[in-house]
Amino acid sequence: MPALLVAPLLLGSLAGCVPAHRRASWAIFSLQRRVPHDGLAVVSQPDGYGLHIWIDTDTSQGGVCRPRWSPDPARLFNGNGTAPFSSGLASRDEFFAAVARADVRRALRQQSEALCRERAPRSSFAWFEPPRNAQQVTNPSFLMLEGPELISDPNEVLRREGDLLNPGE
Numbered sequence: 001m002p003a004l005l006v007a008p009l010l011l012g013s014l015a016g017c018v019p020a021h022r023r024a025s026w027a028i029f030s031l032q033r034r035v036p037h038d039g040l041a042v043v044s045q046p047d048g049y050g051l052h053i054w055i056d057t058d059t060s061q062g063g064v065c066r067p068r069w070s071p072d073p074a075r076l077f078n079g080n081g082t083a084p085f086s087s088g089l090a091s092r093d094e095f096f097a098a099v100a101r102a103d104v105r106r107a108l109r110q111q112s113e114a115l116c117r118e119r120a121p122r123s124s125f126a127w128f129e130p131p132r133n134a135q136q137v138t139n140p141s142f143l144m145l146e147g148p149e150l151i152s153d154p155n156e157v158l159r160r161e162g163d164l165l166n167p168g169e
Contacts, residue, residue, distance in 0.1 A: 025080055028107045037115040040107055041086075042098045043079035050076040051098055052086035055111055057119050058128075065116035065123040067108070069130045071095045071137050092134065099130045 025048075031041035033054050043050040052074040059065050073095050074086035098104050109127055116125045131137045 026101070026103070027079060028104060030111060031076075031084060031086070035115075035118070037111045037118060039086075040104075040111050041076050041079055041084055042104055043076065044094060044098050048076075048078050048080035048084070050079045051090050051094055052076045053095065053098070053108065055108065055115055057112075057116055059120050059123060063123050064126050065120040066126040066128045067112035067115075067130070069128075071131055071134075073098075092137075095130075096132055096134075099132055105130070 025043045027041070027043040029041050030037065031039045031052055033039035033052070038055050040053045040055065041050065042053065054070055054073065056068040056070065057065050058068040071092045073090045075088045075090045076084060076086050078084045099108070108130060112127070113125045116123065
């Protein structure tokens with residue numbers, strides 16, 4: 001009788017074995033985009049594939065530096081190798097799955113804080129969670145580029161050009 005129970009358990013455990021190269025290692029490490037601390041690599045797929053999450057800062061509130069999230073990460077290649085790199089885009093669903101993990105959010109927080117110390121050393125750091133689903137994604141506003149004194153009304157520009165070209169009309 002015990003042999004009848006052991007055989008299915010043994011077969012089930014063997015079927016559950018997956019070679020290391022066929023499962024995600026979930027390795028997490030800093031991977032610079034342009035400057036130190038502005039990127040995080042997450043090996044979320046087999047064979048070293050994953051995400052290169054880009055980290056940016058938001059200093060629009062005086063004296064406060066916080067992360068600015070882009071839910072459109074780059075595709076990570078060779079994440080388990082000696083020379084990881086990124087190219088192209090990974091899906092937002094992969095981003096949401098990665099940031100659902102506490103270890104990924106912890107690493108993102110550390111990198112964000114270090115990036116803020118570099119970019120805005122006199123500002124205090126405020127943690128802002130990355131979006132975890134499409135409904136939480138917001139488009140950033142860049143007030144300096146959207147101010148009424150900086151962007152001219154296209155119709156007004158055309159009217160002024162017409163006045164300059166045809167002064168007597």
